[in-house]
Amino acid sequence: xxxxxxxxxxxxxxxxxxxxxxxxxxxxxxxxxxxxxxxxxxxxxxxxxxxxxxxxxxxxxxxxxxxxxxxxxxxxxxxxxxxxxxxxxxxxxxxxxxxxxxxxxxxxxxxxxxxxxxxxxxxxxxxxxxxxxxxxxxxxxxxxxxxxxxxxxxxxxxxxxxxxxxxxxxxxxxxxxxxxxxxxxxxxxxxxxxxxxxxxxxxxxxxxxxxxxxxxxxxxxxxxxxxxxxxxxxxxxxxxxxxxxxxxxxxxxxxxxxxxxxxxxxxxxxxxxxxxxxxxxxxxxxxxxxxxxxxxxxxxxxxxxxxxxxxxxxx
Amino acid sequence: xxxxxxxxxxxxxxxxxxxxxxxxxxxxxxxxxxxxxxxxxxxxxxxxxxxxxxxxxxxxxxxxxxxxxxxxxxxxxxxxxxxxxxxxxxxxxxxxxxxxxxxxxxxxxxxxxxxxxxxxxxxxxxxxxxxxxxxxxxxxxxxxxxxxxxxxxxxxxxxxxxxxxxxxxxxxxxxxxxxxxxxxxxxxxxxxxxxxxxxxxxxxxxxxxxxxxxxxxxxxxxxxxxxxxxxxxxxxxxxxxxxxxxxxxxxxxxxxxxxxxxxxxxxxxxxxxxxxxxxxxxxxxxxxxxxxxxxxxxxxxxxxxxxxxxxxxxxxxxxxxxxxxxxxxxxxxxxxxxxxxxxxxxxxxxxxxxxxxxxxxxxx
Numbered sequence: 001x002x003x004x005x006x007x008x009x010x011x012x013x014x015x016x017x018x019x020x021x022x023x024x025x026x027x028x029x030x031x032x033x034x035x036x037x038x039x040x041x042x043x044x045x046x047x048x049x050x051x052x053x054x055x056x057x058x059x060x061x062x063x064x065x066x067x068x069x070x071x072x073x074x075x076x077x078x079x080x081x082x083x084x085x086x087x088x089x090x091x092x093x094x095x096x097x098x099x100x101x102x103x104x105x106x107x108x109x110x111x112x113x114x115x116x117x118x119x120x121x122x123x124x125x126x127x128x129x130x131x132x133x134x135x136x137x138x139x140x141x142x143x144x145x146x147x148x149x150x151x152x153x154x155x156x157x158x159x160x161x162x163x164x165x166x167x168x169x170x171x172x173x174x175x176x177x178x179x180x181x182x183x184x185x186x187x188x189x190x191x192x193x194x195x196x197x198x199x200x201x202x203x204x205x206x207x208x209x210x211x212x213x214x215x216x217x218x219x220x221x222x223x224x225x226x227x228x229x230x231x232x233x234x235x236x237x238x239x240x241x242x243x244x245x246x247x248x249x250x251x252x253x254x255x256x257x258x259x260x261x262x263x264x265x266x267x268x269x270x271x272x273x274x275x276x277x278x279x280x281x282x283x284x285x286x287x288x289x290x291x292x293x294x295x296x297x298x299x300x301x302x303x304x305x306x307x308x309x310x311x312x313x314x315x
Numbered sequence: 316x317x318x319x320x321x322x323x324x325x326x327x328x329x330x331x332x333x334x335x336x337x338x339x340x341x342x343x344x345x346x347x348x349x350x351x352x353x354x355x356x357x358x359x360x361x362x363x364x365x366x367x368x369x370x371x372x373x374x375x376x377x378x379x380x381x382x383x384x385x386x387x388x389x390x391x392x393x394x395x396x397x398x399x400x401x402x403x404x405x406x407x408x409x410x411x412x413x414x415x416x417x418x419x420x421x422x423x424x425x426x427x428x429x430x431x432x433x434x435x436x437x438x439x440x441x442x443x444x445x446x447x448x449x450x451x452x453x454x455x456x457x458x459x460x461x462x463x464x465x466x467x468x469x470x471x472x473x474x475x476x477x478x479x480x481x482x483x484x485x486x487x488x489x490x491x492x493x494x495x496x497x498x499x500x501x502x503x504x505x506x507x508x509x510x511x512x513x514x515x516x517x518x519x520x521x522x523x524x525x526x527x528x529x530x531x532x533x534x535x536x537x538x539x540x541x542x543x544x545x546x547x548x549x550x551x552x553x554x555x556x557x558x559x560x561x562x563x564x565x566x567x568x569x570x571x572x573x574x575x576x577x578x579x580x581x582x583x584x585x586x587x588x589x590x591x592x593x594x595x596x597x598x599x600x601x602x603x604x605x606x607x608x609x610x611x612x613x614x615x616x617x618x619x620x621x622x623x624x625x626x627x628x629x630x631x632x633x634x635x636x637x638x639x640x641x642x643x644x645x646x647x648x649x650x651x652x653x654x655x656x657x658x659x660x661x662x663x664x665x666x667x668x669x670x671x672x673x674x675x676x677x678x679x
Contacts, residue, residue, distance in 0.1 A: 051521040054678050076523040085514030089323065091330040096323070103319035104522040132330070148518070 002029045004187030005156045009059035010049050012042075019045040021211040023059070027156065032178065032188040034202030036195075036298075038306050042211040043191050044084070047158045050189070051081045064155040077105065080154035084161045084191075086141045087148075090134040094125050094144050097133060098151060105152035119147035122177060139170025146174060156187045163197065175201065195298040205298070209306045219298055225270050227300035232292045233261040233276060240279075240286030247279040248272060259289075316524055317532045324506070324536035334502055338544050342495040343551065349487040349613065350556065362390040365446065366403040366429070369415035375454055376415050379426075382453035383413075388445075397427070404429040411446055419454070426450050437618050481644055485559065486615055488552030489639035492545055493632050494603075494612035496574055499541040501599045503534065503582025508592045511679065526677050534579050541575035562641065562648030569650055570638045573660040577631045580664045583671030589679060606630040634659035 005027040012020045020042040027033045037043045048054035050061050052068055052075070061068040064078035088097050098116040107115055120126040123143035125136075133141060146162055159178065163171045178201060182188055192198050198205060199219045206216040215222060231252075235241045238259050245254045245261055251272050253264040265272045273291065280286045328334060365383055369376020376393075383391035392409055394400045400412035412429030419426065428446060430439060510516035510533075519529055549567070552558035560567055585599055607613060609623070610632020616624045627633035638656030641648045650657070 048517075053517050053520045073523045076521060079521065081518060081521040083514040083517050085512075085517070087514030087518040089327060089515060090513075091327055092323070096326055100319055100323045101518065101522075104316065104519060104524055106523065 003027070004029045004031075004064055005050070005189065006062040007046070007050050007059070008061075010046060010056050010061070011058040012045050012049060012054060013057055018211050020049070023049075023208065023211075023213055025206050025213065025216065027187040027189055029155070029187050030182055030185045031204070032182050032190050032202045034198040034205040035189055035191045035208065036193075036198060036205060036302060037191075037208035041208040041306070043208055044160065046208065047081075047160055047189060047191065051079060051158055052076055053081070077152065078155040080149035080152065080157040082146050082149035082157065082159045082162055084164065086145050088133050088141060088145060091132055093130045093132055094120060094123075094136075095129040097144065098148060101148045102151050107152060115151050115153075119151050122150070123147045124173065137167075137170075139166040139173075142166045142170060143173060143177075146177060150181070154186070156189070157181065158189045160191050161193065162190075163192065163194065195302060199298045207302065207305050214305050215301070222298065222301045223296040224273070224293065227296040227304045230293070231261075231263040231265065231272060232290070233263060233288070234290040235259050235261070235280065236285065236287040236289060240283050243283045243286070244276050244279045247275050251275060316528055317535050320532035321536040321539060324540065327506075328540060337498060338495060338502070338540070339547060342491045342548055345491040345494070346484065346487050346548075346552065346556065349491065350483045352483075362388060363410045363442075364392045364403075364408065365389050366394045366400040366409040366412035367391045367415075368394045368397050368400045368412075370417040373415060373417065375419060378453045379413055379415060379450060382449050386445075386449055389449075401429050404431065411442055413446065413450060415454075421455065426454070435618070435620075437620075481559075482557055484552060484556035485643050486640070488548065488556060488558045489636060489643060490612040490615070492548040492552075493574060493610065493635045493639070494607040495548070496541060496545050497578045497581065497603050497606065497632065499537050499544070499575065499578040500582035500585055501595065501603060502540075503537045503579055504585035504595045504599060505592050506537070507533065507586040508590065508595055512592070520677060529677075530583075530675070534583060537582065538575055538579045541578055542571065545571045545575060558643065560642065561644050561646045562652070563650065566642045566648060566650045566653055567639075569657060570635065570642060570653065570660070573657055573664065574631075574635045577635075577660050577664040577667065580667035580671060581631075583675065584667045585671075587671045587674035587676070589676075606632055609633065611636050628659070631660055631663040634663070 003026050007026070008024045010020055010023040011018075023042065023046045025033060025035075035043050035046065045054060049056040049059070050063075050068075052061075052072060061075070063075040066075035066078060068075040089100070092100070095116060098119050099112060102112045102115060117126075120129050123140075123146065125140060125144060128136070128140070133144065136144070142162065142165070146159070149157055149159075162178070163174050166174065175197060178188060178190065182201075190198065190202055202219075204216065204218055205222060206213045207222070208214065215226060217225065233241075233244065235244060236259065238256075241256055241259050241261055245256045248254050248261075248263060252266055255262040263272060276288065276291070280288045367376065367380055367383065369379065380391040380393060383389045392403070394403060394412070397414045400409075400414050403409040404412045410430075412427075414427040414429065416424045416427070418424050428443065428450075430443060430446075432439070507516070510519070520526070522529075524532075549558070549571070553560070585595060590598070610616070610627050610630045611619070612632055616627045616633060616636070619627070634656045638653040638660070641653050641656070645652075
């Protein structure tokens with residue numbers, strides 16, 4: 001797949017406070033990458049640097065092959081930003097908002113008309129196009145907020161918590177739209193506090209904390225590495241099970257039941273799996289018949305990596 | 316880009332009744348109210364009442380009454396007795412009173428001038444001087460040779476002749492046009508604050524538009540709206556209130572362009588200080604009102620004490636109004652004659668713009 005977005009070594013400091021220490025990731029065309037983190041972790045600053053809204057102290061950004069520092073016009077033209085705030089003029093109509101932001105992105109004439117018509121249709125607002133936005137529900141505003149960022153057909157789109165405060169219908173509509181964008185080959189950076197949304201949509205996930213990306217991977221990889229609740233292992237015989245149990249005592253709480261083991265890792269799952277595989281390999285006649293994880297999910301990963309301390313900052 | 320921004324700001328303005336009222340309707344109310352308060356020239360009955368009493372049958376009383384009625388600007392109001400004269404002055408039914416004692420004798424028993432000595436000297440002195448001279452001439456007669464001109468009033472070179480019969484609106488229209496014209500500064504600052512709060516500014520920053528173009532696109536629409544506002548107020552002043560332009564219309568346009576540019580630059584300076592819409596609305600309004608007061612928008616600087624007259628030039632409003640008075644009142648005033656005022660406004664514009672550009676933070 002073609003790499004649509006490269007963010008490498010991004011850093012930003014406000015006075016003595018480090019908002020982002022180091023953030024690097026790539027997004028391919030047709031891929032959704034989730035960016036997770038508690039409040040103040042540096043997500044918004046990171047996506048602001050990618051969008052060119054905030055000037056990075058270090059690092060570089062490449063959007064659709066255009067270096068943001070060297071060719072800012074081309075790079076920005078290839079990017080769509082959907083801010084967390086409802087970045088709309090409430091007194092203007094949906095159409096007027098679309099036309100204004102469309103012209104900011106260089107759309108004119110028939111092309112602008114066509115794109116506005118598409119956006120209104122995509123947002124389900126075609127019949128409310130002339131109404132002032134202030135009369136819209138929260139969900140309608142969110143949908144308009146989203147399509148404004150897509151109006152100029154960007155190669156990369158950044159969605160900063162696009163489903164905050166919307167009803168289930170609008171949420172489903174927004175998520176379906178995002179999935180369709182991916183299917184159309186758009187590269188998407190998606191931030192949200194709704195873990196199930198991220199788990200369902202994002203092919204890969206990066207988790208940020210205190211200005212740094214602390215983990216990345218698919219949901220399964222992250223769960224396996226950081227938050228497996230319990231692991232069920234079935235071996236070929238009781239001898240192999242006892243050997244494995246002995247090898248795992250330092251890594252997990254282990255209960256032996258004949259040829260079966262129930263393991264609760266004290267930390268990450270990966271070392272547990274590695275130890276099982278090594279023990280099986282070293283035990284003559286032993287085979288691993290089954291290994292399954294239970295209870296681990298993205299939220300558990302998130303909490304395992306970022307802790308339970310309340311975060312009220314914003315960065 | 317700037318065309319799109321202009322269209323957007325005009326559409327926003329059309330839906331913002333509060334701003335439309337404060338920029339276009341409120342000035343009209345102020346023009347009418349202040350125009351009615353400061354009547355002079357041919358407005359209504361400009362002859363000011365002077366209460367007069369003399370002993371019944373005293374020919375000196377009749378002479379004073381005749382002299383007052385013959386003089387431009389005064390009319391005699393005969394009173395029943397001396398106490399009635401004083402009471403009329405105290406009640407402000409008369410601007411002054413003249414009591415001719417039955418035993419009138421210059422030096423020993425002079426005519427009593429009843430006048431509020433607490434009035435500002437600038438108001439009292441012309442009245443006191445005129446009435447003293449008028450009574451002296453009525454009671455003592457003209458000195459030998461008085462039929463020949465002793466003093467002749469002439470406008471010195473450098474000052475063009477003023478219009479005859481100017482109305483109070485010649486003063487209140489530009490005064491309020493400048494006062495409310497500078498309120499565009501508040502609209503500019505609040506528009507920035509609102510866009511920052513809503514996230515629209517952030518979205519705009521992500522667009523493929525240079526930041527200085529983005530800034531210009533935010534300022535130019537308010538410049539156009541400000542020009543429209545001044546055009547509307549001066550047009551209405553001419554059509555509805557009989558305001559005339561004694562000097563060059565081009566000079567009027569040049570002044571107005573600089574006034575609006577200065578107001579927009581001040582708006583950028585306000586915006587560069589940050590703050591919420593509420594903070595800007597509260598503090599900005601007070602600052603603009605104080606600037607307007609100092610500059611003579613509500614009370615002409617001409618009637619202020621000398622120190623306040625000088626202080627008025629510490630704000631652009633003072634320079635603007637000096638220019639407008641010259642163009643509106645003095646015949647033949649062109650751009651050259653108001654060059655100092657244009658220069659003053661240009662200096663303020665540059666100062667505000669430089670400060671705003673220096674302090675403005677795109678990424679606040």
